[in-house]
Structure formats: structure tokens, C-alpha cells
Amino acid sequence: MSTFDTTPETKQDAIVEVMLRLADDRLIHGHRLSEWTGHGPELEEDLALANVALDMIGHAASLYSYAAELEGNEDEDYYAYFRDDIDFKNIAMVELPRGDFAFTIARQFLFSIFSYFLYFELVKTVEDEQFNGMLRKHLKEIKYHLRHSREWVLRLGDGTDESHQRIQEAFDEIWMYTGELFDKDDADDIAIKHKLYVDVTSLKPEWKKIVDETLEEATIEIPDDDQFMYSGSRKGRHTEHLGPLLAQMQFLRRSQPDAEWK
């Protein structure tokens, strides 16, 4: 596995790179959401968060599985359990600690809108049939994730003084990690050329429109885009939070590599 230099050379390298980026975002976000299981603010919300977590991990699993098929790997679990942090291609936003409920919701909302527009464009663009079928299936669930998190943003923002303050702080804190959603590099260009990906920079105006409308409706002040924006995660430059997450997620599989479900 290469580190830092992840520029794909062939069409197959490009599709695998794109799948791992999509999958890693969803696996790590799903894992963070799963940390709420048993700790949700209400039983019903506990279930909802676990549900979304499972959806996202499911999306990652199907993408890993196809990537493994293309690469001729026998074990799709390799991607989740046997890569180190430097090889993970997820954006930093999804690896940040789960924080409070407001932070979790703010992150899920910003990520879900991005996912929605990304998948919406992808299903129109991607010519690979198996990949496209997968994307269509995921898109249905993404629509629900967006609805769930958007409704919560409105309620927390326009709720009590405390909920308003917490969701405002959450958006202020997470804003510097939103730039990465729209970062584009050589791998993107190759994948775009082969009709396997879309230009993420073109998604920003639509994303921004929904974010601004929702935040305004929720009486939340829109953070300033003109600030330091974190970048580099796609190439393995992660925050200090990813390592401990992977340690917890990968420990059992690595200590018992031959274990099987009986």
C-alpha cells in the first residue's frame, strides 16, 4: 500500500481509489455513530443513531467488497482491519470524536447533504453497472439520514437556550473540516475521466445553499468560510483521533486473525 502518494495510474486503480475514499468515509463515520449505542439521549434516538451507523457501515462493506473483487483480494475485511491510519482515505470530519449530541448531529447533517448531492450526481454519471447499482441503493438511505439530521438541526437550533448554544458551537467547531469535502486531486481527475466519479468542487454551491437555508431556519449563525481549512486526509494526513479509533475497531481482528464466526 502506498502512503501519501495515492495517484492511480490505471482505470482500475482509479475505481479502487474512489471506492476506498467513499468506503472509508462511511466506515469511520459509522463507527463514530455506533459509539452512541447504549448512550443515546432517548431510547428512540439511540435506535435511530445505531440505524444510521449500520447503514453507513453497510455502505462501506459493499464498497470494500467490490474493491476487493476488482483488486483480486480474497479478503474484503483487509481494508477495514489491516490498514494503518496513514492508509485510510477518509476526510478528517468523520474521524473527530463523537462529542455531544449536537456535534454528532451537525456532522451527520453536513456530511449527509454532501453525500446526497454526490450520490445524486454519481448515479447519473457512473457507467460501471455494479458500482452504479450499489450507489442507487445507498442513495435511498442517505435521503433518510439527511432528513433525520436536518430535522434535528432545526429543533436544536430553534429549541432551548442550551440546545441552541450547543449546536452553534458544534457548527463553529466543525466548520474548518468542511473544506475537505470539496478537495479534488489527480485521483479525482482520472476517475472523472473514466466516468467513475464526479467533480466534487461543482457540488459546493448546492451544498452551501441547503446548509445556509437550514441554519437560517434554525436561527444558527452561519460560520465564516474564510477561515483556515483542514486538508490532506485523503492522502493519509489524519488528525490524532483516527489512531485510537482504529486501535479499538481493529484490535480483535488483528489479535485473532484466524477467528471465524461459528
Added chain:
Amino acid sequence: MSEKSQNTEWPLWEVFYQPKDGKPFEHAGNVHAPDSEMALQNARDTYARRNEGIGIWVVPTDQITASTPEDQGPFFDPANDKPYRHPQFYSVPRVVKKRT
């Protein structure tokens, strides 16, 4: 649970789901939720994750008027000695029987 924490619980909603097009809605159970939209989402997450249905209703529990156990006598007992209300005294043709 203290009295205070009970008071801050979200209101209760009764959940009904429709198993198939044209079928009547059936009671599934209940959920807590701050308002109707969230009740709908919670109901979906709690009761409709395994292909149970194609439609959901949520109704505030306190909006339901129900009969009480004391009503059982006057409401239901009179039916006991009126077997003629059941269409069981007609002989059903075999063809129809087979179909049902």
C-alpha cells in the same frame, strides 16, 4: 426514576402501520417523540425496519379515547347471547370454502 425526569420525557405517540396497499392499519406499539415529524421517524426506526409495512400513522396517545375495563360489561357482554350476528348458519358452497 425521579418525578422530575419523568416530567421531562417526550410525549408518547401510538404507532400504526399498514402492511400492504389496501390493508387496514394495525397497531404496532408506541414511541416517545417531541413532535409529529420526529414521532414518524422514530416509529420508522423502531417498527418499520424489517419490511413490516408501506405506511405509518402516529397519533398522540393522549388524543385516543379508549374504553375502560368497566365498560366491558355493557359494551361487549350483550353480544355473547346473539350468535345470530355471526353468519355461521348458512351452508357455504365448497368452491367458496376452498377459496378462503
